Amino acid sequence: MSNNTATRVDGVLTTVQSVDRAITVLEILASAGEAGVTEIAAELGVHKSTAFRLVAALENRGLVEQNSERGKYCLGVGIIRLAGAATARLDLVQESRGITRQLAAETGETVNLAVLSDGAALYVDQVSGSSALQSHNWVGQRIPLHATSNAKVLLSGLPDKEILATAGQLRSFTPSTITSGKRLRAAVTKVREEGYAVAVDELELGLTAVAAPIRNASGDVRASMSLSGPTFRLNRGRVDDVLPTLLAAALQVSQRLGWREA
Amino acid sequence: MSNNTATRVDGVLTTVQSVDRAITVLEILASAGEAGVTEIAAELGVHKSTAFRLVAALENRGLVEQNSERGKYCLGVGIIRLAGAATARLDLVQESRGITRQLAAETGETVNLAVLSDGAALYVDQVSGSSALQSHNWVGQRIPLHATSNAKVLLSGLPDKEILATAGQLRSFTPSTITSGKRLRAAVTKVREEGYAVAVDELELGLTAVAAPIRNASGDVRASMSLSGPTFRLNRGRVDDVLPTLLAAALQVSQRLGWREA
DNA sequence: CTCTAGTGTTCCGTCATGAGCAACAATACG
DNA sequence: CGTATTGTTGCTCATGACGGAACACTAGAG
Structure with missing residues (x-):
C-alpha cells in the first residue's frame, strides 16, 4: 500500500498517479471509518499537504466529508449516490x-x-x-x-x-x-x-x-x-x-x- | 462541465485536476449508464488519450468496468464496496x-x-x-x-x-x-x-x-x-x-x- | 475483397500541474 | 503559558499528466 511505482511498468498498468492515490484515500477511509490528514499522508507515504489536497478534491465533489470544521474525514454521501447508479446498472x-x-x-x-x-x-x-x-x-x-x-x-x-x-x-x-x-x-x-x-x-x-x-x-x-x-x-x-x-x-x-x- | 479552471481560484477551492476529472468520469457513467472513451473525452473537453488514462486508472481499482474487451465502460462493483463502508459509517x-x-x-x-x-x-x-x-x-x-x-x-x-x-x-x-x-x-x-x-x-x-x-x-x-x-x-x-x-x-x-x- | 469511418489503445516530447517544503493557524494538553 | 499536535495555505521546482499522432481493431458500405 506504500510504494506505488505503478506508472506504466509493463503496459498492462496504465494509471494516473493522483487518481490512484485518491482511490487509496477512499479505501483507507472505507476500512478505517475515519482518518485525519496526517494519518492518511503516512499511509500513502506522501507529504501532509499532498494528502490534504487529495482529500480536498474529493470533498469538493462530496465523496468524502469532514466531521467538523478542521476535523477528521470520512466517506461522504456522494459515494452512495454513485453506488445507487452502479446497482441500477x-x-x-x-x-x-x-x-x-x-x-x-x-x-x-x-x-x-x-x-x-x-x-x-x-x-x-x-x-x-x-x-x-x-x-x-x-x-x-x-x-x-x-x-x-x-x-x-x-x-x-x-x-x-x-x-x-x-x-x-x-x-x-x-x-x-x-x-x-x-x-x-x-x-x-x-x-x-x-x-x-x-x-x-x-x-x-x-x-x-x-x-x-x-x-x-x-x-x-x-x-x-x-x-x-x-x-x-x-x-x-x-x-x-x-x-x-x-x-x-x-x-x-x-x-x-x-x-x-x- | 467543460471549463474547469478551478485550480485555486480563491482559496475555497483547492482541488487536484486529475482527481476532479476522474470524479466527473464517475458521474458521467452514473448518469449515462455506460459510455465510451471518446464520449467521455468529449464531455470532459479533453483529449481521448487523457480520458483513456483516467478510465484505466479507475478500472485498475475496480471503480469502473469494461463491458467487453475493447468495449464501453460502466461503473464497477468497487463503488458498491465503498458505499457499503460509507453507509456503515x-x-x-x-x-x-x-x-x-x-x-x-x-x-x-x-x-x-x-x-x-x-x-x-x-x-x-x-x-x-x-x-x-x-x-x-x-x-x-x-x-x-x-x-x-x-x-x-x-x-x-x-x-x-x-x-x-x-x-x-x-x-x-x-x-x-x-x-x-x-x-x-x-x-x-x-x-x-x-x-x-x-x-x-x-x-x-x-x-x-x-x-x-x-x-x-x-x-x-x-x-x-x-x-x-x-x-x-x-x-x-x-x-x-x-x-x-x-x-x-x-x-x-x-x-x-x-x-x-x- | 478493399476502403472508410468509427472505435479503443499506445508511445513520446513538452509544459502545465501537482508535489514537497516550510511557514501559518488553531486546537489540545501539560 | 508553552509545547506538541492537528489541519491549512503560498511558494517554487521537476515530475508526471497532457495532447498530438500513430497504431490496432471492428463494422459496415461499396
Missing part, C-alpha cells in the same frame, strides 16, 4: 429484485445476492424476510470465499486450479468452518453435482444458509442467491422444504439473463 | 436499522430514510414492507425536493429564505404535485407545526407517503424517515393509524443521535 440486481422479493415473502427468510469480486464474495442486494429476527445488512460487505453457501456456489463456477488460489487463506470462524483445501474442493464438487450449497454454522454459530447459482447466457456462474436464517428455524427438514423454491427463483433470474437450461 | 443508518425494520414489520409498509444532499433528497436506506406490492428500490436515488413527504420534512429544517432556492425548479409530476413556491412554503410551515408530512399522489399517482424528521443532538433535521405504500391501502384513516408508530420510531432514532425532546 447491474442488470443482475435490476432483473432479480422482483423475484428475490417474492422468494423472501414466500419463505419468510432473508434473501441475499452475491457476486465474485477480487477474491471475495461481494453482497450486492438483500431482501429481508418477514421474521423480525436477523437484521444484519450484508450489502456492500465482502465475505471470505470458504465459509458461506454463497461462497461455495461462486467458487463452483471457477476452474479447479483457481479455486484454492481465489479462496485465499482459510480462516476459521467456528468449529464447522472449512479450513482444509481438500475439504473445500470436495464441497465445491458437491455443489457442482447437486446444483446448490448449504452452510450450517460455518461463518457464525446459529446461522444457516442455502445458495444456488445464477448463470448468464453463456452458462458462467455470475452470481449466487442465498436464503439464510437462524439454524434452529432453518433446520435440515426446513432446508429441504425451501430448496425447490430457491432453485426455481435462481433459475428464473438466470433465464432473464439469457440462460437456457441445458 | 453513517451512524444514522447504523443506529436506525433495527428501528426501521421493526417499523416496517409492524406496519407492513416500506420504510425509507433520506438525507439532504446537494439540493435533492438522497435516499440512504430502505426496508421493504411485507406486502408484496411496491418493489421499487430507492436507495441511492435523488428525488426533487418538493414532491415527497420526505422532501417537505427535510426542507422544514432549513431557514425560510433557503427553502425555495434549495428546492429549485418545481417540476410537476402529477396533478397533485406542488408547483408554486407559495404552496410549498405553506406546506413546510405545516410540517413544522405538526411534526410530520404527508404526500398523496404528488410524485406518482397511487403512491402515498408519510414522513417524520430525525434530529441530531443540536436539534437540526438530519434526515427524514418515511412510510410509503399504495394510496388505496394507505388511505386517510390508515395514515392516522400508523402515524403515532412512525413518529415514535423517528423520535427513537433521534434520541440515539443525542436529541433530547424539547
Whole structure:
C-alpha cells in the first residue's frame, strides 16, 4: 500500500498517479471509518499537504466529508449516490429484485445476492424476510470465499486450479468452518453435482444458509442467491422444504439473463 | 462541465485536476449508464488519450468496468464496496436499522430514510414492507425536493429564505404535485407545526407517503424517515393509524443521535 | 475483397500541474 | 503559558499528466 511505482511498468498498468492515490484515500477511509490528514499522508507515504489536497478534491465533489470544521474525514454521501447508479446498472440486481422479493415473502427468510469480486464474495442486494429476527445488512460487505453457501456456489463456477488460489487463506470462524483445501474442493464438487450449497454454522454459530447459482447466457456462474436464517428455524427438514423454491427463483433470474437450461 | 479552471481560484477551492476529472468520469457513467472513451473525452473537453488514462486508472481499482474487451465502460462493483463502508459509517443508518425494520414489520409498509444532499433528497436506506406490492428500490436515488413527504420534512429544517432556492425548479409530476413556491412554503410551515408530512399522489399517482424528521443532538433535521405504500391501502384513516408508530420510531432514532425532546 | 469511418489503445516530447517544503493557524494538553 | 499536535495555505521546482499522432481493431458500405 506504500510504494506505488505503478506508472506504466509493463503496459498492462496504465494509471494516473493522483487518481490512484485518491482511490487509496477512499479505501483507507472505507476500512478505517475515519482518518485525519496526517494519518492518511503516512499511509500513502506522501507529504501532509499532498494528502490534504487529495482529500480536498474529493470533498469538493462530496465523496468524502469532514466531521467538523478542521476535523477528521470520512466517506461522504456522494459515494452512495454513485453506488445507487452502479446497482441500477447491474442488470443482475435490476432483473432479480422482483423475484428475490417474492422468494423472501414466500419463505419468510432473508434473501441475499452475491457476486465474485477480487477474491471475495461481494453482497450486492438483500431482501429481508418477514421474521423480525436477523437484521444484519450484508450489502456492500465482502465475505471470505470458504465459509458461506454463497461462497461455495461462486467458487463452483471457477476452474479447479483457481479455486484454492481465489479462496485465499482459510480462516476459521467456528468449529464447522472449512479450513482444509481438500475439504473445500470436495464441497465445491458437491455443489457442482447437486446444483446448490448449504452452510450450517460455518461463518457464525446459529446461522444457516442455502445458495444456488445464477448463470448468464453463456452458462458462467455470475452470481449466487442465498436464503439464510437462524439454524434452529432453518433446520435440515426446513432446508429441504425451501430448496425447490430457491432453485426455481435462481433459475428464473438466470433465464432473464439469457440462460437456457441445458 | 467543460471549463474547469478551478485550480485555486480563491482559496475555497483547492482541488487536484486529475482527481476532479476522474470524479466527473464517475458521474458521467452514473448518469449515462455506460459510455465510451471518446464520449467521455468529449464531455470532459479533453483529449481521448487523457480520458483513456483516467478510465484505466479507475478500472485498475475496480471503480469502473469494461463491458467487453475493447468495449464501453460502466461503473464497477468497487463503488458498491465503498458505499457499503460509507453507509456503515453513517451512524444514522447504523443506529436506525433495527428501528426501521421493526417499523416496517409492524406496519407492513416500506420504510425509507433520506438525507439532504446537494439540493435533492438522497435516499440512504430502505426496508421493504411485507406486502408484496411496491418493489421499487430507492436507495441511492435523488428525488426533487418538493414532491415527497420526505422532501417537505427535510426542507422544514432549513431557514425560510433557503427553502425555495434549495428546492429549485418545481417540476410537476402529477396533478397533485406542488408547483408554486407559495404552496410549498405553506406546506413546510405545516410540517413544522405538526411534526410530520404527508404526500398523496404528488410524485406518482397511487403512491402515498408519510414522513417524520430525525434530529441530531443540536436539534437540526438530519434526515427524514418515511412510510410509503399504495394510496388505496394507505388511505386517510390508515395514515392516522400508523402515524403515532412512525413518529415514535423517528423520535427513537433521534434520541440515539443525542436529541433530547424539547 | 478493399476502403472508410468509427472505435479503443499506445508511445513520446513538452509544459502545465501537482508535489514537497516550510511557514501559518488553531486546537489540545501539560 | 508553552509545547506538541492537528489541519491549512503560498511558494517554487521537476515530475508526471497532457495532447498530438500513430497504431490496432471492428463494422459496415461499396
